[in-house]
Amino acid sequence: MDDKFILNGKSYNSRLIIGSGKYKDFGETKKVLEESGAEIITVAISRTNIGQEKDEENLLDVISPKQYEILPNTAGCFSAEESIRVALLARDLLSTNLIKLEVLKDKSTLLPNEKETLVAAKKLVSMDFSVMVYTTDNFELAIELQNAGCIAIMPLASPIGSGQGITKPENIKKIINNISVPIIVDAGIGISSDACIAMEMGCDAVLLNSSLAMANKPIMMAKAMKNAVIAGRSAFLAGRMEKSNKAIPTSKKDNFL
Amino acid sequence: MNKIKIKVNGEGISIGNNLTLSGLLLERELSENNIAIEINSEVIPKDLWTNKIIKEGDSIEIITAIGGG
Numbered sequence: 517m518d519d520k521f522i523l524n525g526k527s528y529n530s531r532l533i534i535g536s537g538k539y540k541d542f543g544e545t546k547k548v549l550e551e552s553g554a555e556i557i558t559v560a561i562s563r564t565n566i567g568q569e570k571d572e573e574n575l576l577d578v579i580s581p582k583q584y585e586i587l588p589n590t591a592g593c594f595s596a597e598e599s600i601r602v603a604l605l606a607r608d609l610l611s612t613n614l615i616k617l618e619v620l621k622d623k624s625t626l627l628p629n630e631k632e633t634l635v636a637a638k639k640l641v642s643m644d645f646s647v648m649v650y651t652t653d654n655f656e657l658a659i660e661l662q663n664a665g666c667i668a669i670m671p672l673a674s675p676i677g678s679g680q681g682i683t684k685p686e687n688i689k690k691i692i693n694n695i696s697v698p699i700i701v702d703a704g705i706g707i708s709s710d711a712c713i714a715m716e717m718g719c720d721a722v723l724l725n726s727s728l729a730m731a732n733k734p735i736m737m738a739k740a741m742k743n744a745v746i747a748g749r750s751a752f753l754a755g756r757m758e759k760s761n762k763a764i765p766t767s768k769k770d771n772f773l
Numbered sequence: 774m775n776k777i778k779i780k781v782n783g784e785g786i787s788i789g790n791n792l793t794l795s796g797l798l799l800e801r802e803l804s805e806n807n808i809a810i811e812i813n814s815e816v817i818p819k820d821l822w823t824n825k826i827i828k829e830g831d832s833i834e835i836i837t838a839i840g841g842g
Contacts, residue, residue: 537839559838559839559840560838564835575839589842609809609836
């Protein structure tokens with residue numbers, strides 16, 4: 517069955533999006549990406565080290581924009597204004613209109629700043645960006661962000677880097693039921709079953725980073741995540757059986773003979 | 774030679790008068806690949822770097838992509 521993930525007019529085989537942060541070195545980053553089967557990779561935008569070696573390897577040499585869809589984020593921004601500035605730099609650097617908008621409330625919780633996120637989303641859409649927006653699990657805000665023209669809604673499963681999994685599945689379900697653009701669970705995935713559950717619920721894709729980078733064996737976990745996302749998607753499409761409060765025999769026979 | 778004071782990634786430095794952005798990169802031994810530049814919060818497209826003269830007090834940010842989720 518043909519089941520492509522369509523995002524921003526492009527079609528992808530993988531529904532797993534991988535973050536490129538926190539791996540032990542670029543070699544591990546590369547292997548994790550290969551093992552995960554991911555086609556879309558997030559990167560952050562930061563000042564260069566102006567004292568660096570001229571020939572020092574750069575992340576973009578490892579994850580080539582020719583091989584992967586590079587999705588820049590606005591991580592580390594706490595206002596709409598900052599995030600717009602970063603988005604403009606990212607567009608120039610990577611020649612892409614795609615941006616994962618991330619405007620945070622504070623450094624301790626790393627939760628989205630809902631008001632500033634909406635302001636930035638509207639502005640970026642008006643500047644021809646294709647905005648994928650990191651947001652809370654508030655479905656009313658998700659609707660506003662969709663109406664503002666965002667191409668994907670990315671609710672958190674739980675706080676960034678916490679690995680707690682989907683703490684409020686009913687809220688994610690509410691977003692799924694009310695939103696027509698792709699829904700990508702972003703942040704808080706801890707292990708493969710979390711990713712699988714997100715996909716079984718009907719999310720269109722999953723974005724994760726720390727659950728790989730912080731695993732004992734990141735490359736092996738990348739494989740687990742790949743399989744979990746495929747399994748969850750298949751299960752969603754197959755449709756689960758009705759739950760019953762009593763046992764129902766599997767065999768049609770009433771008696772032993 | 775006249776020197777002017779500017780900021781690069783928040784660090785105050787002195788450079789020669791009439792230096793271009795490309796000249797600055799050369800002087801600092803920075804590769805032109807995989808970076809974007811803004812002067813005073815305005816992005817300067819790469820094709821303008823060779824002609825863009827840096828002025829006294831300019832605040833330059835040179836950015837690249839790093840690991841992130």
